[in-house]
């Protein structure tokens with residue numbers, strides 16, 4: 001993602017070894033910060049607190065304070081980004097094992113790749129789960145700069161904030177229900193449907209009615225819609241291909257397909273939803289859950305681990321290019337009143 005090229009096998013080997021090595025040096029206070037939070041705290045709170053805590057190690061902050069030519073900014077940024085990316089799977093697995101597996105932690109295996117290691121440290125050593133985790137880590141990496149987590153990371157980084165500050169800000173955005181938290185909400189929505197209907201294999205008509213009821217009660221159907229895409233999200237499609245290949249009979253996958261059959265039509269009929277098609281979140285949780293990672297609250301955190309790849313690569317480019325501090329234009333109250341027609345007598349009499 002940094003170079004715009006697919007890596008060779010040697011590149012992958014170099015990167016995997018480098019990240020496994022860098023992941024050994026996580027400052028102990030990152031874990032202390034996590035341990036100070038209640039186990040019931042949402043994984044995104046624990047994840048973000050640990051990311052921020054690790055900024056004590058920022059190469060960029062140290063180099064900047066020491067005095068540095070701005071054309072060299074990218075170098076300590078690169079080091080910090082590499083450290084941070086390498087450490088996220090360890091932090092995420094720690095939070096997962098702390099909350100859901102009785103604090104039985106599993107050490108990193110330096111012979112494994114980054115995503116395979118995440119599955120391993122979470123306690124899943126089958127090749128299938130490692131393969132799923134690799135897919136999950138690829139599809140959730142940033143796909144363009146305008147989404148909330150990517151843009152926030154870039155915006156905060158534009159103040160020359162270090163990679164930990166910048167990424168942590170982006171993760172606060174990812175935790176919103178219209179963004180990364182949608183994957184957890186999809187699962188809650190599916191679970192509630194199955195509970196209400198008293199079956200894990202409802203008829204397609206029942207699914208349609210349930211979806212319509214959600215819409216009629218003024219709520220969004222999670223996992224559907226997108227600010228930019230106007231078709232089925234290709235990240236949904238590759239995950240569906242994976243599911244069809246390896247676990248076509250899993251009840252949750254069947255349910256995902258039934259939802260796909262009825263929801264675009266329901267959303268399309270509203271006449272206002274610009275993209276009635278499924279996004280990445282419509283299926284990701286069902287895949288994880290079908291493979292035994294059944295704790296919905298960790299799904300957004302796993303999304304966050306992956307997202308680091310794209311948004312942090314962008315931060316290095318921001319420094320290389322010396323991009324300026326971001327400052328959107330703002331308007332005063334008068335402008336706003338005029339726009340909404342408040343001071344306009346004609347509008348008021350309508």
Ligand SMILES: CC(C)(COP(=O)(O)OP(=O)(O)OC[C@H]1O[C@@H](n2cnc3c(N)ncnc32)[C@H](O)[C@@H]1OP(=O)(O)O)[C@@H](O)C(=O)NCCC(=O)NCCS
Pocket residue numbers: 177178179180182215219220221222223224225226227228267272273274275279280281
């Ligand atoms: C992704 C999302 C936030 C994009 O928002 P957006 O760019 O404003 O989307 P649109 O322009 O199509 O929205 C127009 C209207 O359709 C509604 N809409 C969009 N997606 C909808 C959905 N999945 N269910 C119900 N209503 C939806 C919006 O809430 C908005 O309603 P309003 O005019 O009453 O406020 C939106 O589609 C959504 O809330 N999806 C569900 C959450 C989700 O899956 N998020 C993950 C995205 S990757």
